[in-house]
Amino acid sequence: xxxxxxxxxxxxxxxxxxxxxxxxxxxxxxxxxxxxxxxxxxxxxxxxxxxxxxxxxxxxxxxxxxxxxxxxxxxxxxxxxxxxxxxxxxxxxxxxxxxxxxxxxxxxxxxxxxxxxxxxxxxxxxxxxxxxxxxxxxxxxxxxxxxxxxxxxxxxxxxxxxxxxxxxxxxxxxxxxxxxxxxxxxxxxxxxxxxxxxxxxxxxxxxxxxxxxxxxxxxxxxxxxxxxxxxxxxxxxxxxxxxxxxxxxxxxxxxxxxxxxxxxxxxxxxxxxxxxxxxxxxxxxxxxxxxxxxxxxxxxxxxxxxxxxxxxxxxxxxxxxxxxx
Amino acid sequence: xxxxxxxxxxxxxxxxxxxxxxxxxxxxxxxxxxxxxxxxxxxxxxxxxxxxxxxxxxxxxxxxxxxxxxxxxxxxxxxxxxxxxxxxxxxxxxxxxxxxxxxxxxxxxxxxxxxxxxxxxxxxxxxxxxxxxxxxxxxxxxxxxxxxxxxxxxxxxxxxxxxxxxxxxxxxxxxxxxxxxxxxxxxxxxxxxxxxxxxxxxxxxxxxxxxxxxxxxxxxxxxxxxxxxxxxxxxxxxxxxxxxxxxxxxxxxxxxxxxxxxxxxxxxxxxxxxxxxxxxxxxxxxxxxxxxxxxxxxxxxxxxxxxxxxxxxxxxxxxxxxxxx
DNA sequence: CTGAAAGCGCTAACAT
DNA sequence: ATGTTAGCGCTTTCAG
Numbered sequence: 001x002x003x004x005x006x007x008x009x010x011x012x013x014x015x016x017x018x019x020x021x022x023x024x025x026x027x028x029x030x031x032x033x034x035x036x037x038x039x040x041x042x043x044x045x046x047x048x049x050x051x052x053x054x055x056x057x058x059x060x061x062x063x064x065x066x067x068x069x070x071x072x073x074x075x076x077x078x079x080x081x082x083x084x085x086x087x088x089x090x091x092x093x094x095x096x097x098x099x100x101x102x103x104x105x106x107x108x109x110x111x112x113x114x115x116x117x118x119x120x121x122x123x124x125x126x127x128x129x130x131x132x133x134x135x136x137x138x139x140x141x142x143x144x145x146x147x148x149x150x151x152x153x154x155x156x157x158x159x160x161x162x163x164x165x166x167x168x169x170x171x172x173x174x175x176x177x178x179x180x181x182x183x184x185x186x187x188x189x190x191x192x193x194x195x196x197x198x199x200x201x202x203x204x205x206x207x208x209x210x211x212x213x214x215x216x217x218x219x220x221x222x223x224x225x226x227x228x229x230x231x232x233x234x235x236x237x238x239x240x241x242x243x244x245x246x247x248x249x250x251x252x253x254x255x256x257x258x259x260x261x262x263x264x265x266x267x268x269x270x271x272x273x274x275x276x277x278x279x280x281x282x283x284x285x286x287x288x289x290x291x292x293x294x295x296x297x298x299x300x301x302x303x304x305x306x307x308x309x310x311x312x313x314x315x316x317x318x319x320x321x322x323x324x325x
Numbered sequence: 326x327x328x329x330x331x332x333x334x335x336x337x338x339x340x341x342x343x344x345x346x347x348x349x350x351x352x353x354x355x356x357x358x359x360x361x362x363x364x365x366x367x368x369x370x371x372x373x374x375x376x377x378x379x380x381x382x383x384x385x386x387x388x389x390x391x392x393x394x395x396x397x398x399x400x401x402x403x404x405x406x407x408x409x410x411x412x413x414x415x416x417x418x419x420x421x422x423x424x425x426x427x428x429x430x431x432x433x434x435x436x437x438x439x440x441x442x443x444x445x446x447x448x449x450x451x452x453x454x455x456x457x458x459x460x461x462x463x464x465x466x467x468x469x470x471x472x473x474x475x476x477x478x479x480x481x482x483x484x485x486x487x488x489x490x491x492x493x494x495x496x497x498x499x500x501x502x503x504x505x506x507x508x509x510x511x512x513x514x515x516x517x518x519x520x521x522x523x524x525x526x527x528x529x530x531x532x533x534x535x536x537x538x539x540x541x542x543x544x545x546x547x548x549x550x551x552x553x554x555x556x557x558x559x560x561x562x563x564x565x566x567x568x569x570x571x572x573x574x575x576x577x578x579x580x581x582x583x584x585x586x587x588x589x590x591x592x593x594x595x596x597x598x599x600x601x602x603x604x605x606x607x608x609x610x611x612x613x614x615x616x617x618x619x620x621x622x623x624x625x626x627x628x629x630x631x632x633x634x635x636x637x638x639x640x641x642x643x644x645x646x647x648x649x650x
Numbered sequence: 651c652t653g654a655a656a657g658c659g660c661t662a663a664c665a666t
Numbered sequence: 667a668t669g670t671t672a673g674c675g676c677t678t679t680c681a682g
Contacts, residue, residue, distance in 0.1 A: 004464060006675055017653045022677060032651060047463045052441040053378045053387070054675035057658050062378070071407075078403050082396075085424065094438065096421055099410065113419065116377040138372045139329060255604055276601045279580055331659055342669045347661060357667060379659035382674050 006051065010043045025050060056118065064094045065302065066114030066122040070102045075248055076272050076289065077125070080146065083295025084123060091303050093120070102190070102222050104129040111136050121302045126154075128191045133157070141305040145298040147192040158301040159315045160294055164193065164271070167287035167320030168200025169207075171269040172244050174285050174322060176208045180242025180267035184216035184234035186227060186254065188246040194219065197246050197271060216240055220250045227253035235263050248272035255280070273323055280325070287320040294318060331376065335368045350375060381443065389419045390627065391439030391447040395427045400573055401597050401614065402450070405471065408620025409448060416628050418445070427515070427547050429454040436461050446627045451479075453516045458482070466630040470623040472517040483626040484640045485619055489518065489596070492612035492645030493525025494532075496594040497569050499610050499647060501533045505567025505592040509541035509559035511552060511579065513571040519544065522571050522596060541565055545575045552578035560588050573597035580605070598648055605650070612645040619643060 007025075011018045016039065023031045024039035031039075056062040065088055069077045081097060088095045096117060098110035107127045114122055121141040124133075126149045133142065133153050143158040175183055185201050188194045202212045216238050218230040231254050234240045243266060245251045251270045258266070269285035277284055297316055305311050332350075336343045341360065348356045349364035356364075381387040390413055394402045406422060413420045421442060423435035432452045439447055446466040449458075451474045458467065458478050468483040500508055510526050513519045527537045541563050543555040556579050559565045568591060570576045576595045583591070594610035602609055622641055630636050 007677095008675080018675090019654080019677080020652055023652085026677090030651065035651085047460065049437065049440040049463075051382070051443060051675050053382045053443050054658090055677075057376070057378045057382060057660090058675080058677050060658070072397070073403060073407055078397060082398055082424070094421070094442075096419070099407070112374065115374040117419075118376060118378050135372065138374075252600065274601075275577065276599075276604075279601075279606075280604055281606050332661095333659080343659090344661075344670080345668055348668085351661090355667065360667080376659050379674090380661075382658095382676090383660050383662085385674070 005046050005048045007048075010039065010046060010048050013046060014039050014042045062118050062120055063092060064096060064117065064119050065299075066111075066117070066119040067095050067097045068100060068107060068110055068114070068122065068124045069097065070125060070127070071099050072097065075274055076146075076291070079291045080125075080295060083292045084145075084299060087296045087299035091299055093299075093303070100127055102127050104131060107131065108136065115140060121306050123298050123302060126192070139309070141302060141309065143298050143302045143305070145294060147190060149192075156313055158298075158305065158313045160298045160301065161315065161317055162289050162294065163317045163319050164196035165200040165203065167271060167289075167322070168197045168244065169204045170320075170322045171271070171285050171287055172201050172204035172242075173207065174324060175242040175244065175267040175269045176204065176210070178267050178285075179265075180240075181210075182213075182216065182238075182240045183210075183242030183244060183267070184238060184240035185218065185244045186230055186234070186246060186250055187217065187219045188250065189220050189222040193246065201244055220246070220253075224249055224253045228257040231257040232261060235261055235266065241265060242267040243269070245270035248274055258282070271320075277325060284325050286323045286325075288323050289320050290318045330371050330373045332373075335364065335371060335373050338371060339364050339367045387443050387445055388417060389421060389442065389444050390624075391436075391442070391444040392420050392422045393425060393432060393435055393439075393447065393449045394422065395450060395452070396424050397422065400599055401471075401616070404616045405450075405620055408617045409470075409624060412621045412624035416624055418624075418628070425452055427452050429456060432456065433461065440465060446631050448623050448627060451517070464634070466627060466634065468623050468627045468630070470619060472515060474517075481638055483623075483630065483638045485623045485626065486640065486642055487614050487619065488642045488644050489521035490525040490528065492596060492614075492647070493522045493569065494529045495645075495647045496596070496610050496612055497526050497529035497567075498532065499649060500567040500569065500592040500594045501529065501535070503592050503610075506535075507538075507541065507563075507565045508535075508567030508569060508592070509563060509565035510543065510569045511555055511559070511571060511575055512542065512544045513575065514545055514547040518571065526569055545571070545578075549574055549578045553582040556582040557586060560586055560591065566590065567592040568594070570595035573599055583607070596645075602650060609650050611648045611650075613648050614645050615643045 007018050007021050011021045020031060021039055024036040067084055072078055072081060085095050100107040100110055104127050108131060124142055124144050125146045126144055128147060128149055134156055143160060144154055145160045148154040148159045172183055187198055205212050216234055220227050227250050234243060245254050271287045273286040273288040332343050332346050336346045345356055346364055349361040392409055397403055397406060410420050425432040425435055429452050433456060449467055449469050450471045451469055453472060453474055459481055468485060469479055470485045473479040473484045497508055512523055530537050541559055545552050552575050559568060570579050596612045598611040598613035
């Protein structure tokens, strides 16, 4: 913050008042064309950059949004962030990103950071804890994307979510159609995601006349440290010939374990798609999430809410697409 | 920016002056313990969030850094961003990220955006154009990471770079050691990267007593739209039995083409490593970049420069590690 | 068409 | 230990 040259310097150099400089720089029609032109030049020559902080504090708007995600290194969130930034940019907003690593304390402190930076609104991928968002956020608009906290904490906010039940049901049904008779699941540590995807999984089994079996319903730790062992447990000990994996980070651990296991006829499926799945030697069925729409919709809702605080919250579900390889 | 409750509200509610509230909230020892305690409580109950904009404008420091990268979707930059954010966070700085898509205009406007937000310093992955950074940046400290613009534009700034020549030389030498006799290259569209990696490539050939051949030196377009065709050109028409690929985005296109080409004995190598290369059916030799160190070093230098503007710029080279699979 | 002056929320002298 | 005051850089009435 050493951008020494201020509007005052420009005003002095141009022999006009600060007010006129401000008007000229915002292309107000209320200033003569030559004056305006002259001021633009001088400002440019002086290397003047308007101080957006001062401006924001004056107009009570930052045109900046906050985005809270677990981890930009998770490919799903990499894409989601980019989609959100692009959509925000189109709407005239910048975005500040915070990684929480699924850590509730980091999520809360990240939220506070964003509020202190006076963001006009926040997009949250909730870590799913008991956080009282309304208490922290106060009047700041927010929308939950991809996940939401348990009732009643999400009630006042828009939610833009994927249809996890439908997506999972489609994949598991496909695995069964391809011949799997005993399909295990390695579920997510994230409770919202886990419960919806478990429902979809069980629905698919039931629809196929298969009784769900708790012995083959496993849950990954947040750091996935138990996934490889679970993979062995399900595929070898429990003799599953099909496996549904709840997200791409878990999938990566599973793929790492598979070569040790000698299960050439495994029917493998999972939520989240990745480009490089194209290069895998084994077939795989995935649910591709509508990431661009997720981002665009979240921004649309948030901007609408910023412009009209009385807008009533909605829950929007977008469908995932099944991809077979 | 609707965080209505200000320091004035807290002061009023607590029956003290704004100054006292300010002191209490910054844990100044110059305020009585009970008063301080009381103020903290009231502030918390009121849902008060200090306005960081007002604070920054007053103290002339934002504790925020800008980061300019081509594209967060490129896995190398995903990791670099996270490394930089983590290092910045440890040093007490937030970071605002801007994607340029290798577009010079976006880079310039992104820089201006960051300067208007009064960042204390900037980390830049240069698109490599003729941008006059000194003219835009003024007195704001900056460091170039991963790439730098041509002389003399980079001179006043620190540069934290990978040793591209060494890294490339090591890979190409390894391909030759593994039996390749005619190694082609598909180079990057980024001129800085391209010229250094070409040098390393040619050095490895020469060291092995092989004459470089321009007919097998190709360059990808920024969007990689010509890579698949070049892959065929080099591997089929030019009968290369080895191929060096300058970055991970190009590699992805090459991998997509390989199955069409029936070249089972190809010796394949490339810059940038990816976790999922573990799952590829064919062997591959890569240079793993020291991303965490790159980020940490860049932050260290930038923070040092912020604290001491007179610090002389340095160019730092970090070695890449060769990984054979 | 332009200027003077007030004030956004905060901190840092300078009082007391 | 606390209060008063000025001012960071900007926009925006209100005057002229």
